[in-house]
Amino acid sequence: MIRSTFSAISKFAQPTFTLQASTTYGVRYFGGDARLGEKEITERVVDVVSKYDKVAGKSVSPNSTFKELGLDSLDSADILVAVEEEFGIEIPDEEADKITSCLQTIDYIKKTPTAK
Amino acid sequence: MSNQVLTHSQRVVRLYRKSLKNIRDYSEDYDMFLKNAQDLRSTIKERANETDQFLIKKYVKELEKFENFYQHPDPYTPCDAVNGSKWQRNIPPPLWAVNPYNHVLDK
Numbered sequence: 001m002i003r004s005t006f007s008a009i010s011k012f013a014q015p016t017f018t019l020q021a022s023t024t025y026g027v028r029y030f031g032g033d034a035r036l037g038e039k040e041i042t043e044r045v046v047d048v049v050s051k052y053d054k055v056a057g058k059s060v061s062p063n064s065t066f067k068e069l070g071l072d073s074l075d076s077a078d079i080l081v082a083v084e085e086e087f088g089i090e091i092p093d094e095e096a097d098k099i100t101s102c103l104q105t106i107d108y109i110k111k112t113p114t115a116k
Numbered sequence: 117m118s119n120q121v122l123t124h125s126q127r128v129v130r131l132y133r134k135s136l137k138n139i140r141d142y143s144e145d146y147d148m149f150l151k152n153a154q155d156l157r158s159t160i161k162e163r164a165n166e167t168d169q170f171l172i173k174k175y176v177k178e179l180e181k182f183e184n185f186y187q188h189p190d191p192y193t194p195c196d197a198v199n200g201s202k203w204q205r206n207i208p209p210p211l212w213a214v215n216p217y218n219h220v221l222d223k
Contacts (some may be wrong), residue, residue: 073125075159075183077133081140090197093130114196 018027032084036116041109045102048082083109088116124176132160141188141221156182 042062052061055069066076080096083105089112091099099105109115122130136153143149163175195202 018130044158066201073129074132074157074164077129078136081136082134084194085140088194090194093133097126097129112196114194114202 030058035113036109038106038110041106041115043085044086045109047106048086049079049102052079052082060102062102064108067100078106089114124172128160128179129182130178131176132156135179135183135186137191138183138186138188141191142186 005041011016046060049055049069050058052071052075053054053072053076058069060069066079070077076099079097080091080099084091089109091108097110136157139152139156140149143152160179163171166172166175194201197203
């Protein structure tokens with residue numbers, strides 16, 4: 001009796017665990033490679049740069065340098081602080097001096113294993 | 117690295133970055149941070165085109181003073197940065213450092 005009811009219930013009330021594939025950034029697993037993918041880094045860096053108020057209205061691509069976007073060194077310092085906030089990392093001053101384009105920012109984050 | 121002499125612009129940018137972070141550490145919400153950061157940025161932008169040597173020295177000294185005065189006693193540090201909770205705690209080395217020729221990102 002119990003067995004038959006159990007099988008009857010389990011036929012209908014079986015919960016289905018499906019991962020939502022609609023998230024753009026995919027699923028990361030605890031045991032897997034914790035680093036971010038290149039596509040995700042690129043998307044998020046371009047997003048951060050294009051939200052800066054001086055860049056409003058200009059099209060930002062991963063290849064564009066800060067100079068092309070009309071940004072000076074102080075603006076790029078602003079953007080780097082925003083990027084640090086976005087990824088939860090700290091870019092040391094020596095590295096931050098060298099970064100002058102979106103591509104260099106992406107490269108630096110690619111080499112940082114703790115970027116979130 | 118520490119022996120290198122900084123150029124003037126490097127020095128100012130570093131001070132600016134540091135004081136931005138100080139403002140961030142003291143701000144309770146993002147609006148407060150944006151307002152104070154905007155104030156700081158507009159002041160520095162106004163002074164950026166100064167040519168008088170005496171005034172430049174004075175402005176840099178003022179920025180230094182601002183940076184020193186607003187240092188937070190318990191600043192936010194990311195886990196892997198110096199003095200962060202993960203700093204020098206035996207993190208596995210990144211794959212690109214161990215085996216640069218067989219790396220996921222290269223494929």
